[in-house]
Amino acid sequence: DTAVSQTPKYLVTQMGNDKSIKCEQNLGHDTMYWYKQDSKKFLKIMFSYNNKELIINETVPNRFSPKSPDKAHLNLHINSLELGDSAVYFCASSQDGGTANYGYTFGSGTRLTVV
Amino acid sequence: SQELEQSPQSLIVQEGKNLTINCTSSKTLYGLYWYKQKYGEGLIFLMMLQKGGEEKSHEKITAKLDEKKQQSSLHITASQPSHAGIYLCGAGSSYNTDKLIFGTGTRLQVFP
Numbered sequence: 187d188t189a190v191s192q193t194p195k196y197l198v199t200q201m202g203n204d205k206s207i208k209c210e211q212n213l214g215h216d217t218m219y220w221y222k223q224d225s226k227k228f229l230k231i232m233f234s235y236n237n238k239e240l241i242i243n244e245t246v247p248n249r250f251s252p253k254s255p256d257k258a259h260l261n262l263h264i265n266s267l268e269l270g271d272s273a274v275y276f277c278a279s280s281q282d283g284g285t286a287n288y289g290y291t292f293g294s295g296t297r298l299t300v301v
Numbered sequence: 302s303q304e305l306e307q308s309p310q311s312l313i314v315q316e317g318k319n320l321t322i323n324c325t326s327s328k329t330l331y332g333l334y335w336y337k338q339k340y341g342e343g344l345i346f347l348m349m350l351q352k353g354g355e356e357k358s359h360e361k362i363t364a365k366l367d368e369k370k371q372q373s374s375l376h377i378t379a380s381q382p383s384h385a386g387i388y389l390c391g392a393g394s395s396y397n398t399d400k401l402i403f404g405t406g407t408r409l410q411v412f413p
Contacts, residue, residue, distance in 0.1 A: 190343075219401075221403075226406075227338075227387055227406045227408070228405060228406065229389060229391075229403040229406075230403070231400055231401070231402070234400065242400055276343065276344065278344075280401075289332070289334050289346055289349050289401075290334075290344075290346075290391075290401055291346070292343040292344040294342055294343035295342070295343050
C-alpha cells in the first residue's frame with residue numbers, strides 16, 4: 187500500500203486552465219504539506235495543514251488554493267495556470283511533533299507542464 | 302531565513318569510487334535529514350541525524366552531523382550505478398517546527 191499517494195502523476199495543460207492535484211496519506215499523520223520543485227530541483231514548501239487547519243502559507247500566489255477535507259487528504263487547486271507554474275509538486279506528511287523528531291514521507295510527485 | 306547549501310552541485314564518479322556530499326547551514330540544524338530522489342520519483346528517506354557528532358550508516362552510505370549541528374556530510378563508499386540520483390538534505394529551522402527546509406541538491410552520476 188502506498189503511504190502518500192498523489193494523482194495525477196503527470197499533468198499537461200494549457201495556460202489559463204484550472205487544475206487540481208490530489209493527495210492522500212494512509213499513515214495516520216496529522217500534518218500534510220505541498221512542496222514545489224522547480225527546474226533546478228530546488229524544493230520549497232508551499233503549504234502545510236495540521237488536522238485540516240492551514241499552518242504554513244509561504245507567499246504563494248492566490249491562484250493556488252489548498253483544500254483539506256480531512257486530515258488524510260490535502261488537495262491543491264490551481265487557477266489560471268501560468269507557464270511559470272510548470273514544476274514537480276510533491277505532497278508529504280509527517281507525524282505531529284515537529285520535524286526535529288519525525289521526518290516527512292513524500293509522495294511520488296506530480297509533474298505539471300503548462301503549455 | 303535559514304538556508305541550506307549543498308556541495309558539490311553535481312558529481313560524476315566512476316563506479317567503485319568513494320564520494321562525499323556536504324550540507325551546510327549558518328544556523329543550528331534541528332533534525333537533519335538526507336533524502337534521495339530518482340528521476341520521476343518521489344523522495345526516499347535515507348537517514349536522520351539529531352545530535353551533534355552523530356553518525357549513522359546504512360549499507361554503503363554514512364551520514365554525519367558535526368558537533369555544532371551546522372554541517373552534515375553524506376559519504377558513499379564504493380559507489381554503484383544504483384546510487385545515482387539527486388541527494389537532498391533537509392532540516393527544521395527550530396526544534397518544534399513542522400517546516401522542513403531543503404538544500405539545493407546534489408546530482409550524482411555514477412558511470413561503469
